[in-house]
Amino acid sequence: MNLTAKLGDGPHGRAAEHAAWIFYVIAALGSTIGQIWVGVQAPPWPDGLDWWWRAALVAPFAAVIDLGGVVTAAFADWRQRLGEAAYGWRVLSAVSVTVGVAINVIGHHDVPYLAAVFGGLGVFAYSVWLMHSAARRRDALRAAGKLADTAPVYGLAQWWREPAATRRARSLALAHRLPLHDSLDAARQQLRDEKRRAALATHVETLIRSRHDDPVRADIAATTLDLDAVAAALEAQADVPGWARVIGADLLPPAPPDSGADSDTAREPAAPRALAGPMPPADVLRRVPQDQASYDRWRQLWAELKADPAIEPAEFAQRHGISLRQVQWIRRTGMSGLLDSPLTLIDRIAQLATTNGHVPHHPASAS
Structure with a gap:
Protein backbone atom coordinates (compact mmCIF):
# COMPACT_ATOMS: atom_id res chain seq x y z
CA MET A 1 0.00 0.00 0.00
CA ASN A 2 1.33 3.42 -0.87
CA LEU A 3 1.83 6.47 1.29
CA THR A 4 -1.46 8.10 0.32
CA ALA A 5 -3.50 5.09 1.39
CA LYS A 6 -1.57 4.89 4.66
CA LEU A 7 -2.25 8.54 5.39
CA GLY A 8 -5.94 8.07 4.59
CA ASP A 9 -6.15 5.13 7.01
CA GLY A 10 -4.38 6.99 9.83
CA PRO A 11 -6.04 8.62 12.85
CA HIS A 12 -6.31 12.00 11.10
CA GLY A 13 -7.98 10.41 8.07
CA ARG A 14 -10.48 8.51 10.20
CA ALA A 15 -11.30 11.63 12.22
CA ALA A 16 -11.93 13.56 9.00
CA GLU A 17 -14.20 10.75 7.74
CA HIS A 18 -16.26 10.79 10.96
CA ALA A 19 -16.57 14.59 10.90
CA ALA A 20 -17.66 14.46 7.25
CA TRP A 21 -20.48 12.01 7.96
CA ILE A 22 -21.70 14.10 10.90
CA PHE A 23 -21.71 17.13 8.63
CA TYR A 24 -23.67 15.29 5.94
CA VAL A 25 -26.35 14.25 8.42
CA ILE A 26 -26.77 17.77 9.82
CA ALA A 27 -26.76 19.41 6.38
CA ALA A 28 -29.20 16.90 4.93
CA LEU A 29 -31.47 17.27 7.93
CA GLY A 30 -31.41 21.07 7.59
CA SER A 31 -32.19 20.89 3.87
CA THR A 32 -35.05 18.46 4.55
CA ILE A 33 -36.48 20.70 7.28
CA GLY A 34 -36.42 23.63 4.89
CA GLN A 35 -38.30 21.67 2.25
CA ILE A 36 -40.88 20.45 4.82
CA TRP A 37 -41.34 24.04 5.96
CA VAL A 38 -42.10 25.07 2.39
CA GLY A 39 -44.38 22.06 1.96
CA VAL A 40 -46.40 23.00 5.05
CA GLN A 41 -46.99 26.60 3.91
CA ALA A 42 -46.98 26.66 0.11
CA PRO A 43 -49.46 24.00 -1.14
CA PRO A 44 -53.24 24.73 -0.96
CA TRP A 45 -54.02 22.49 2.01
CA PRO A 46 -57.58 22.22 3.41
CA ASP A 47 -58.19 24.77 6.16
CA GLY A 48 -59.06 22.16 8.76
CA LEU A 49 -55.82 20.11 8.25
CA ASP A 50 -53.37 20.67 11.11
CA TRP A 51 -49.77 21.66 10.32
CA TRP A 52 -48.28 18.47 11.74
CA TRP A 53 -50.46 16.41 9.36
CA ARG A 54 -49.10 18.53 6.54
CA ALA A 55 -45.52 17.97 7.75
CA ALA A 56 -46.07 14.24 8.00
CA LEU A 57 -47.41 14.11 4.45
CA VAL A 58 -44.59 16.26 2.99
CA ALA A 59 -41.65 14.74 4.94
CA PRO A 60 -41.29 11.52 2.90
CA PHE A 61 -41.13 13.43 -0.38
CA ALA A 62 -38.61 15.94 0.99
CA ALA A 63 -36.47 13.11 2.35
CA VAL A 64 -36.63 11.25 -0.96
CA ILE A 65 -35.37 14.34 -2.82
CA ASP A 66 -32.30 14.75 -0.58
CA LEU A 67 -31.72 11.02 -0.27
CA GLY A 68 -32.03 10.60 -4.03
CA GLY A 69 -29.15 13.01 -4.60
CA VAL A 70 -26.95 11.02 -2.19
CA VAL A 71 -27.95 7.58 -3.53
CA THR A 72 -27.41 8.47 -7.18
CA ALA A 73 -24.07 10.14 -6.32
CA ALA A 74 -23.01 6.95 -4.50
CA PHE A 75 -23.94 4.85 -7.55
CA ALA A 76 -21.96 7.23 -9.77
CA ASP A 77 -18.93 6.93 -7.49
CA TRP A 78 -19.16 3.12 -7.53
CA ARG A 79 -19.34 2.90 -11.31
CA GLN A 80 -16.49 5.38 -11.70
CA ARG A 81 -14.29 3.17 -9.55
CA LEU A 82 -14.92 0.43 -12.09
CA GLY A 83 -13.68 2.71 -14.87
CA GLU A 84 -17.03 3.91 -16.22
CA ALA A 85 -18.00 7.54 -16.83
CA ALA A 86 -21.41 7.07 -15.09
CA TYR A 87 -22.89 10.15 -16.74
CA GLY A 88 -26.48 9.04 -16.12
CA TRP A 89 -26.04 8.62 -12.37
CA ARG A 90 -24.20 11.92 -12.12
CA VAL A 91 -26.90 13.79 -14.02
CA LEU A 92 -29.65 12.29 -11.84
CA SER A 93 -27.73 13.26 -8.72
CA ALA A 94 -27.27 16.84 -9.89
CA VAL A 95 -30.95 17.13 -10.88
CA SER A 96 -32.12 15.83 -7.49
CA VAL A 97 -29.97 18.27 -5.55
CA THR A 98 -30.98 21.15 -7.85
CA VAL A 99 -34.68 20.43 -7.19
CA GLY A 100 -34.11 20.40 -3.42
CA VAL A 101 -32.14 23.65 -3.46
CA ALA A 102 -34.71 25.31 -5.74
CA ILE A 103 -37.56 24.37 -3.38
CA ASN A 104 -35.70 25.94 -0.43
CA VAL A 105 -34.70 29.10 -2.28
CA ILE A 106 -38.01 29.75 -4.05
CA GLY A 107 -40.18 28.66 -1.13
CA HIS A 108 -38.41 31.06 1.27
CA HIS A 109 -37.99 33.93 -1.16
CA ASP A 110 -39.87 36.25 1.19
CA VAL A 111 -37.29 35.60 3.94
CA PRO A 112 -33.80 35.87 2.37
CA TYR A 113 -32.11 34.54 5.48
CA LEU A 114 -34.04 31.27 5.39
CA ALA A 115 -33.54 30.98 1.62
CA ALA A 116 -29.76 31.41 2.02
CA VAL A 117 -29.50 29.04 4.99
CA PHE A 118 -31.58 26.15 3.66
CA GLY A 119 -30.44 26.53 0.04
CA GLY A 120 -26.79 26.99 1.04
CA LEU A 121 -26.87 23.89 3.21
CA GLY A 122 -27.91 21.77 0.25
CA VAL A 123 -25.30 23.22 -2.14
CA PHE A 124 -22.50 23.08 0.39
CA ALA A 125 -23.27 19.54 1.53
CA TYR A 126 -23.46 18.26 -2.05
CA SER A 127 -20.15 19.94 -3.01
CA VAL A 128 -18.36 18.46 0.00
CA TRP A 129 -19.84 15.05 -0.78
CA LEU A 130 -18.58 15.17 -4.38
CA MET A 131 -15.05 16.11 -3.32
CA HIS A 132 -15.08 13.54 -0.52
CA SER A 133 -16.24 10.72 -2.78
CA ALA A 134 -13.74 11.72 -5.46
CA ALA A 135 -10.90 11.62 -2.92
CA ARG A 136 -11.98 8.19 -1.67
CA ARG A 137 -12.27 6.95 -5.25
CA ARG A 138 -8.73 8.11 -6.07
CA ASP A 139 -7.36 6.47 -2.93
CA ALA A 140 -9.08 3.19 -3.82
CA LEU A 141 -7.82 3.28 -7.41
CA ARG A 142 -4.30 4.16 -6.27
CA ALA A 143 -4.31 1.33 -3.74
CA ALA A 144 -5.38 -1.06 -6.50
CA GLY A 145 -2.57 0.13 -8.77
CA LYS A 146 -4.94 1.74 -11.27
CA LEU A 147 -3.86 5.32 -10.60
CA ALA A 148 -0.44 6.93 -10.64
CA ASP A 149 1.15 8.12 -7.44
CA THR A 150 1.19 11.82 -6.73
CA ALA A 151 4.20 13.80 -7.91
CA PRO A 152 6.35 15.96 -5.61
CA VAL A 153 5.16 19.50 -4.95
CA TYR A 154 7.57 21.83 -6.77
CA GLY A 155 6.04 25.13 -5.74
CA LEU A 156 4.92 28.14 -7.75
CA ALA A 157 8.39 29.73 -7.77
CA GLN A 158 9.93 26.63 -9.39
CA TRP A 159 7.14 26.43 -11.97
CA TRP A 160 7.66 30.12 -12.76
CA ARG A 161 11.46 29.85 -13.15
CA GLU A 162 11.67 26.61 -15.13
CA PRO A 163 8.29 25.56 -16.51
CA ALA A 164 9.72 23.12 -19.08
CA ALA A 165 12.18 21.51 -16.66
CA THR A 166 9.54 21.27 -13.92
CA ARG A 167 7.03 19.65 -16.27
CA ARG A 168 9.65 17.11 -17.35
CA ALA A 169 10.71 16.54 -13.73
CA ARG A 170 7.13 15.81 -12.74
CA SER A 171 6.84 13.14 -15.46
CA LEU A 172 10.17 11.58 -14.44
CA ALA A 173 9.18 11.56 -10.79
CA LEU A 174 5.97 9.70 -11.59
CA ALA A 175 7.62 7.27 -14.01
CA HIS A 176 10.74 6.44 -11.97
CA ARG A 177 9.67 7.38 -8.41
CA LEU A 178 12.33 10.07 -8.13
CA PRO A 179 12.37 12.58 -5.27
CA LEU A 180 12.02 16.28 -5.93
CA HIS A 181 15.64 17.37 -6.41
CA ASP A 182 16.72 14.21 -8.26
CA SER A 183 13.84 14.60 -10.71
CA LEU A 184 14.78 18.23 -11.38
CA ASP A 185 18.44 17.32 -11.99
CA ALA A 186 17.44 14.50 -14.35
CA ALA A 187 15.03 16.78 -16.23
CA ARG A 188 17.63 19.52 -16.69
CA GLN A 189 20.17 16.99 -17.98
CA GLN A 190 17.66 15.51 -20.42
CA LEU A 191 16.74 18.92 -21.79
CA ARG A 192 20.43 19.84 -22.24
CA ASP A 193 21.13 16.55 -24.04
CA GLU A 194 18.11 16.94 -26.30
CA LYS A 195 19.07 20.51 -27.22
CA ARG A 196 22.66 19.52 -28.02
CA ARG A 197 21.56 16.44 -29.94
CA ALA A 198 19.06 18.45 -32.00
CA ALA A 199 21.77 20.96 -32.96
CA LEU A 200 24.14 18.11 -33.83
CA ALA A 201 21.46 16.41 -35.94
CA THR A 202 21.02 19.65 -37.89
CA HIS A 203 24.73 19.78 -38.69
CA VAL A 204 24.75 16.08 -39.62
CA GLU A 205 21.90 16.69 -42.07
CA THR A 206 23.80 19.62 -43.59
CA LEU A 207 26.90 17.44 -43.98
CA ILE A 208 24.94 14.58 -45.56
CA ARG A 209 23.27 16.93 -48.05
CA SER A 210 26.62 18.46 -48.97
CA ARG A 211 27.90 15.05 -50.13
CA HIS A 212 25.31 14.87 -52.94
CA ASP A 213 25.14 17.21 -55.90
CA ASP A 214 21.68 15.96 -56.82
CA PRO A 215 19.13 17.57 -54.47
CA VAL A 216 16.80 14.57 -54.79
CA ARG A 217 19.51 12.16 -53.66
CA ALA A 218 20.41 14.55 -50.88
CA ASP A 219 16.79 14.56 -49.69
CA ILE A 220 16.62 10.76 -49.84
CA ALA A 221 19.83 10.36 -47.85
CA ALA A 222 18.83 12.91 -45.22
CA THR A 223 15.34 11.44 -44.89
CA THR A 224 16.39 7.80 -44.82
CA LEU A 225 18.95 8.16 -42.07
CA ASP A 226 17.86 8.47 -38.44
CA LEU A 227 19.63 11.73 -37.74
CA ASP A 228 19.00 11.49 -34.01
CA ALA A 229 20.61 8.04 -33.93
CA VAL A 230 23.60 9.34 -35.90
CA ALA A 231 23.92 12.24 -33.47
CA ALA A 232 23.77 9.85 -30.51
CA ALA A 233 26.46 7.65 -32.08
CA LEU A 234 28.67 10.67 -32.67
CA GLU A 235 28.27 11.67 -29.04
CA ALA A 236 29.37 8.20 -27.98
CA GLN A 237 32.48 8.40 -30.20
CA ALA A 238 33.44 11.93 -29.20
CA ASP A 239 36.98 12.20 -27.81
CA VAL A 240 36.24 14.56 -24.96
CA PRO A 241 39.67 14.22 -23.25
CA GLY A 242 41.37 14.78 -26.59
CA TRP A 243 39.50 18.03 -27.20
CA ALA A 244 40.26 19.08 -23.64
CA ARG A 245 43.97 18.56 -24.31
CA VAL A 246 43.81 20.54 -27.56
CA ILE A 247 41.98 23.45 -25.96
CA GLY A 248 44.21 23.32 -22.89
CA ALA A 249 47.33 23.50 -25.05
CA ASP A 250 46.08 26.75 -26.58
CA LEU A 251 45.60 28.19 -23.10
CA LEU A 252 49.19 27.56 -21.95
CA PRO A 253 51.20 30.74 -21.18
CA PRO A 254 53.93 31.76 -23.68
CA ALA A 255 57.53 30.74 -23.03
CA PRO A 256 59.63 33.35 -21.17
CA PRO A 257 62.07 35.36 -23.32
CA ASP A 258 65.78 34.49 -23.27
CA SER A 259 67.89 36.49 -20.81
CA GLY A 260 70.82 38.68 -21.85
CA ALA A 261 73.33 36.24 -20.32
CA ASP A 262 72.34 33.68 -22.91
CA SER A 263 72.63 36.07 -25.84
CA ASP A 264 75.48 34.08 -27.38
CA THR A 265 73.44 30.96 -27.20
CA ALA A 266 70.40 32.76 -28.60
CA ARG A 267 72.39 33.72 -31.71
CA GLU A 268 73.03 30.07 -32.48
CA PRO A 269 70.55 28.31 -34.76
CA ALA A 270 67.72 26.87 -32.74
CA ALA A 271 67.09 23.17 -32.71
Missing part, protein backbone atom coordinates in the same frame (compact mmCIF):
# COMPACT_ATOMS: atom_id res chain seq x y z
CA PRO A 272 64.00 21.96 -34.45
CA ARG A 273 60.92 21.81 -32.24
CA ALA A 274 59.98 18.35 -31.11
CA LEU A 275 56.30 19.15 -31.11
CA ALA A 276 54.28 21.73 -33.04
CA GLY A 277 50.83 20.80 -31.75
CA PRO A 278 49.22 18.95 -28.86
CA MET A 279 50.97 15.78 -27.79
CA PRO A 280 49.22 12.64 -29.08
CA PRO A 281 48.23 9.93 -26.61
CA ALA A 282 50.90 7.48 -25.47
CA ASP A 283 49.38 4.61 -27.46
CA VAL A 284 49.81 6.67 -30.66
CA LEU A 285 53.38 7.74 -29.84
CA ARG A 286 54.39 4.10 -29.40
CA ARG A 287 53.37 3.42 -32.98
CA VAL A 288 55.44 6.20 -34.62
CA PRO A 289 58.08 4.35 -36.74
CA GLN A 290 61.67 4.59 -35.53
CA ASP A 291 63.33 3.30 -38.70
CA GLN A 292 63.91 5.89 -41.39
CA ALA A 293 62.09 4.05 -44.22
CA SER A 294 58.84 3.51 -42.32
CA TYR A 295 59.03 7.05 -40.93
CA ASP A 296 59.43 8.49 -44.46
CA ARG A 297 56.40 6.44 -45.54
CA TRP A 298 54.33 8.01 -42.74
CA ARG A 299 55.53 11.49 -43.79
CA GLN A 300 54.46 10.81 -47.38
CA LEU A 301 51.02 9.64 -46.28
CA TRP A 302 50.63 12.63 -43.97
CA ALA A 303 51.48 15.00 -46.85
CA GLU A 304 48.65 13.47 -48.88
CA LEU A 305 46.26 13.77 -45.96
CA LYS A 306 47.15 17.45 -45.52
CA ALA A 307 46.66 18.09 -49.23
CA ASP A 308 43.17 16.57 -49.16
CA PRO A 309 41.73 17.04 -45.63
CA ALA A 310 38.17 16.21 -46.74
CA ILE A 311 39.03 12.68 -47.86
CA GLU A 312 37.32 9.87 -46.02
CA PRO A 313 39.70 7.84 -43.82
CA ALA A 314 38.23 4.57 -45.11
CA GLU A 315 38.82 5.62 -48.73
CA PHE A 316 42.37 6.71 -47.94
CA ALA A 317 43.12 3.45 -46.14
CA GLN A 318 41.80 1.38 -49.06
CA ARG A 319 43.80 3.44 -51.56
CA HIS A 320 47.12 2.80 -49.80
CA GLY A 321 46.42 -0.68 -48.46
CA ILE A 322 46.59 0.24 -44.77
CA SER A 323 44.14 -0.05 -41.89
CA LEU A 324 41.70 2.63 -40.86
CA ARG A 325 43.30 2.75 -37.42
CA GLN A 326 46.70 3.45 -38.99
CA VAL A 327 45.22 6.37 -40.92
CA GLN A 328 43.98 7.79 -37.63
CA TRP A 329 47.42 7.35 -36.05
CA ILE A 330 49.13 9.13 -38.96
CA ARG A 331 46.63 11.99 -38.84
CA ARG A 332 46.96 12.53 -35.08
CA THR A 333 50.75 12.29 -35.22
CA GLY A 334 50.97 14.67 -38.17
CA MET A 335 48.66 17.22 -36.53
CA SER A 336 51.01 17.27 -33.53
CA GLY A 337 53.98 18.21 -35.75
CA LEU A 338 55.95 15.02 -35.19
CA LEU A 339 56.01 14.32 -38.95
CA ASP A 340 57.21 17.76 -40.04
CA SER A 341 60.91 16.92 -39.70
CA PRO A 342 62.77 14.46 -41.96
CA LEU A 343 64.44 13.07 -38.83
CA THR A 344 62.85 10.31 -36.85
CA LEU A 345 61.70 10.94 -33.31
CA ILE A 346 64.80 9.24 -31.82
CA ASP A 347 67.16 11.29 -34.00
CA ARG A 348 65.38 14.53 -33.09
CA ILE A 349 65.65 13.77 -29.38
CA ALA A 350 69.36 13.11 -29.81
CA GLN A 351 69.75 16.38 -31.75
CA LEU A 352 67.94 18.29 -29.01
CA ALA A 353 70.23 16.76 -26.39
CA THR A 354 73.30 17.75 -28.40
CA THR A 355 72.03 21.31 -28.90
CA ASN A 356 71.40 21.74 -25.17
CA GLY A 357 75.03 20.80 -24.40
CA HIS A 358 74.52 17.24 -23.23
CA VAL A 359 77.41 15.80 -25.30
CA PRO A 360 79.06 12.59 -24.10
CA HIS A 361 82.65 13.21 -22.82
CA HIS A 362 85.42 11.19 -24.47
CA PRO A 363 88.77 11.04 -22.61
CA ALA A 364 90.77 10.71 -25.81
CA SER A 365 89.53 13.98 -27.18
CA ALA A 366 90.17 15.69 -23.85
CA SER A 367 93.79 14.78 -23.99
